[in-house]
Amino acid sequence: GAVVSQHPSRVICKSGTSVKIECRSLDFQATTMFWYRQFPKQSLMLMATSNEGSKATYEQGVEKDKFLINHASLTLSTLTVTSAHPEDSSFYICSAKRAQGNTEAFFGQGTRLTVV
Amino acid sequence: QQQVKQSPQSLIVQKGGISIINCAYENTAFDYFPWYQQFPGKGPALLIAIRPDVSEKKEGRFTISFNKSAKQFSLHIMDSQPGDSATYFCAASIETSGSRLTFGEGTQLTVNP
Numbered sequence A: 001g002a003v004v005s006q007h008p009s010r011v012i013c014k015s016g017t018s019v020k021i022e023c024r025s026l027d028f029q030a031t032t033m034f035w036y037r038q039f040p041k042q043s044l045m046l047m048a049t050s051n052e053g054s055k056a057t058y059e060q061g062v063e064k065d066k067f068l069i070n071h072a073s074l075t076l077s078t079l080t081v082t083s084a085h086p087e088d089s090s091f092y093i094c095s096a097k098r099a100q101g102n103t104e105a106f107f108g109q110g111t112r113l114t115v116v
Numbered sequence B: 001q002q003q004v005k006q007s008p009q010s011l012i013v014q015k016g017g018i019s020i021i022n023c024a025y026e027n028t029a030f031d032y033f034p035w036y037q038q039f040p041g042k043g044p045a046l047l048i049a050i051r052p053d054v055s056e057k058k059e060g061r062f063t064i065s066f067n068k069s070a071k072q073f074s075l076h077i078m079d080s081q082p083g084d085s086a087t088y089f090c091a092a093s094i095e096t097s098g099s100r101l102t103f104g105e106g107t108q109l110t111v112n113p
Helices: none
Strands: A004-007 A010-013 A019-024 A030-038 A044-053 A067-073 A076-082 A090-098 A105-107 A109-116 B004-007 B011-012 B019-025 B033-038 B045-051 B056-059 B062-067 B072-077 B087-093 B107-113
Touching: A004 A090, A010 A019, A019 A030, A019 A090, A030 A076, A044 A067, A044 B062, A076 A090, A076 B004, A076 B087, B004 B087, B011 B019, B019 B033, B019 B087, B019 B107, B033 B062, B045 B056, B045 B072, B072 B087
Parallel strands: A010 A109, B011 B107
Antiparallel strands: A004 A019, A019 A076, A030 A044, A030 A090, A067 A076, A090 A105, A090 A109, B004 B019, B019 B072, B033 B045, B033 B087, B056 B062, B062 B072, B087 B107
């Protein structure tokens, strides 16, 4: 299967600062990447869909100015949590879909964000 | 609105037993139904997936049963092992609409030795 690498795996930041999370497709080109948020013992909630070279599409209720998404290349998408607050603490997961081919989306290993 | 409902929330099975997790969906436009396995602190990994043109798909110990008329699909894990202990998510998507996955609530499976 294809490999999606997410970095960092864990990050602790102070309230009010910004944090950037990277999602890379290592061995395939991904025109579409997805960003999810997962609270403990809950399901994955889609935050936004990121298409290479265009603006991300955010799900209802997700603040686009707080969760900045950039998909500048076919192998890299970034999620920046701006002015983080403790309630932003969560597990953030990206997935990437091949530019061509089947429907399968490959997931990164997730990033545990803790805002103190 | 929860478009994919999953049950049970938690499941305990003895080693060697069969684990069964069920999902029901509402949107008849869904045409891709994957199951994911997630271990604590890790991202989900695809286990097996099915499309609505078949009623069953088997890969090793994992089988998906699909009932299009009832809008239900289920995951069967045969000969369950302690290493299968994880959280399982069903999902659904529409392939022609960018493949946005809608996830079920998840099932925490525990397989006792």
